[in-house]
Amino acid sequence: MANLKKYGPFLLLLLVWGKACPQSQIPANLVTLSELTLDRSPLIKRNELTIGQAEAGLRNQKSIFDYQLSSGLSLQQNEQTLFDADPRSPILMGDLEGRNTGISLALQKQFRTGLIAQVSSEYSRALDNFPFNAFNEEVGADVSDHLSSATVSLTQPLLRNNGKRVVTAFERAAKLEVKSAEENFALNTAFELLQLATAYWQYLAAYKSLDIFVENESRVRKVLDITKELVKADKRPESELLQIKADLVEQEQQTNLAAQNLYNARINLGRIIGLNEGESKQIGNPFEEFPTLEAFSQASFDLVEISELALKNRSDIVANENSLKALEAQRYAAKNATLPQLDLSAFYTRGGAAVGGGLENYLNAFGNRQGRNHTRGLRLNFTFPINNNRAKANLASNTIAVTDQEIALENLKRNIALNVSIAHNNLENSLFVVEKAKESLDFYQKVFSNEQIRFQNGMTTLLNLILFQERLTFAQLDFVNAQQQLATALTNLRFETGTLLSREGENRFSVERNNFLTLPKTR
Numbered sequence: 001m002a003n004l005k006k007y008g009p010f011l012l013l014l015l016v017w018g019k020a021c022p023q024s025q026i027p028a029n030l031v032t033l034s035e036l037t038l039d040r041s042p043l044i045k046r047n048e049l050t051i052g053q054a055e056a057g058l059r060n061q062k063s064i065f066d067y068q069l070s071s072g073l074s075l076q077q078n079e080q081t082l083f084d085a086d087p088r089s090p091i092l093m094g095d096l097e098g099r100n101t102g103i104s105l106a107l108q109k110q111f112r113t114g115l116i117a118q119v120s121s122e123y124s125r126a127l128d129n130f131p132f133n134a135f136n137e138e139v140g141a142d143v144s145d146h147l148s149s150a151t152v153s154l155t156q157p158l159l160r161n162n163g164k165r166v167v168t169a170f171e172r173a174a175k176l177e178v179k180s181a182e183e184n185f186a187l188n189t190a191f192e193l194l195q196l197a198t199a200y201w202q203y204l205a206a207y208k209s210l211d212i213f214v215e216n217e218s219r220v221r222k223v224l225d226i227t228k229e230l231v232k233a234d235k236r237p238e239s240e241l242l243q244i245k246a247d248l249v250e251q252e253q254q255t256n257l258a259a260q261n262l263y264n265a266r267i268n269l270g271r272i273i274g275l276n277e278g279e280s281k282q283i284g285n286p287f288e289e290f291p292t293l294e295a296f297s298q299a300s301f302d303l304v305e306i307s308e309l310a311l312k313n314r315s316d317i318v319a320n321e322n323s324l325k326a327l328e329a330q331r332y333a334a335k336n337a338t339l340p341q342l343d344l345s346a347f348y349t350r351g352g353a354a355v356g357g358g359l360e361n362y363l364n365a366f367g368n369r370q371g372r373n374h375t376r377g378l379r380l381n382f383t384f385p386i387n388n389n390r391a392k393a394n395l396a397s398n399t400i401a402v403t404d405q406e407i408a409l410e411n412l413k414r415n416i417a418l419n420v421s422i423a424h425n426n427l428e429n430s431l432f433v434v435e436k437a438k439e440s441l442d443f444y445q446k447v448f449s450n451e452q453i454r455f456q457n458g459m460t461t462l463l464n465l466i467l468f469q470e471r472l473t474f475a476q477l478d479f480v481n482a483q484q485q486l487a488t489a490l491t492n493l494r495f496e497t498g499t500l501l502s503r504e505g506e507n508r509f510s511v512e513r514n515n516f517l518t519l520p521k522t523r
Contacts, residue, residue: 025284040274098128149351169333173326183319313498
């Protein structure tokens with residue numbers, strides 16, 4: 001612990017605080033960090049909002065088939081000064097005063113077949129101060145006349161808007177857009193996990209690099225101790241101590257920079273998860289190790305099979321296919337809108353009249369035989385837009401959108417195939433680099449060990465010992481960097497094949513440890 005004082009503030013912060021207070025740390029294993037990312041990442045939360053927007057669009061399209069209730073109330077008062085020649089003038093001896101009340105109520109529903117049904121009722125009540133009725137009978141002033149009617153009508157489009165396929169086109173398109181948003185959300189979530197895994201491998205590499213520099217510094221100190229003993233025994237000149245001390249100062253500087261790099265990697269990992277600065281500092285030391293070479297010998301590594309797996313699993317392909325189907329549905333509706341409109345309507349009205357006071361005469365008007373009225377009929381409405389430029393323009397626009405989406409879908413598949421090929425090649429090369437870096441490390445470990453013995457026996461120079469010690473350090477760092485590149489290449493291949501994230505249900509995901517450490521299964 002005494003030597004830690006020489007490592008600088010970053011080393012003290014990370015080695016002493018990080019290892020002495022594990023009880024307050026966030027476990028730094030990939031599954032825990034991934035689940036925390038799914039829960040905390042602001043980008044994932046924002047991406048999820050697109051699903052809500054798509055669902056709002058679907059509800060808007062469903063509203064076309066909602067029940068529509070409408071009502072109305074009118075009150076009217078009239079005052080008319082009669083002409084002297086009017087035969088009613090001597091009877092009234094003043095102005096003709098009248099009051100009218102009207103009430104209407106209608107319920108309309110459009111069905112997904114195109115049929116429009118409506119039920120409506122109208123009621124009116126009229127009275128005035130003239131004491132005679134329409135039949136010249138003296139009934140007294142302010143006697144109410146009641147008129148009531150109820151109508152049922154059915155309208156079926158025969159050309160435009162005829163049939164379930166065209167009427168529900170925009171509703172089906174909205175449903176497909178919801179599915180597309182869900183698939184894009186899955187892809188974006190997987191991308192955030194890719195970012196997390198990449199940051200974790202950087203964090204692990206920084207942690208191991210710091211250990212290497214600490215070990216390297218320890219080796220230099222050991223060489224310094226050996227040299228001091230050799231100087232005391234007059235086997236080495238005292239001037240060599242200055243060279244070793246200078247090398248030690250340089251190693252202490254590198255150790256301090258490595259500690260700073262580890263701190264940066266820890267904070268950056270917390271940034272991707274969605275943590276603040278204080279929470280990011282609570283991330284513990286990395287738990288997961290880099291993937292082993294044995295994990296790659298137990299699975300298929302065939303490019304053709306992996307490419308087929310990507311085309312099968314990539315959620316953005318499914319999202320684009322759903323978007324294409326949505327545009328095709330909209331194009332079908334746009335094509336239907338270019339047709340003339342021919343609507344067949346059937347209606348039936350039952351009404352009646354009643355005389356007297358009170359609102360209850362609304363029903364009496366239907367029950368009275370006198371004044372009762374029945375009306376039934378058919379109506380055919382034909383509308384032919386002569387130019388119809390708007391409908392033609394919409395059809396052309398929708399056709400272009402469909403063609404553009406088809407091109408985008410094929411281009412997406414092409415790019416996915418290319419990206420899988422690149423990821424596959426990177427992984428193959430990374431495997432080769434790791435193997436060679438391990439061989440190089442083994443050789444330099446033996447060389448340095450032998451050189452130490454030769455130095456103690458006076459068979460080699462201090463400069464050679466320092467040189468091989470530095471080469472051993474570089475070999476260790478190269479091996480860690482090679483492992484990091486291999487882990488990153490594997491995670492990227494998992495993302496490109498759509499196998500990084502496991503789906504449990506609708507917009508629910510789970511993370512499996514093997515998804516970061518093994519090749520995807522192609523069978």
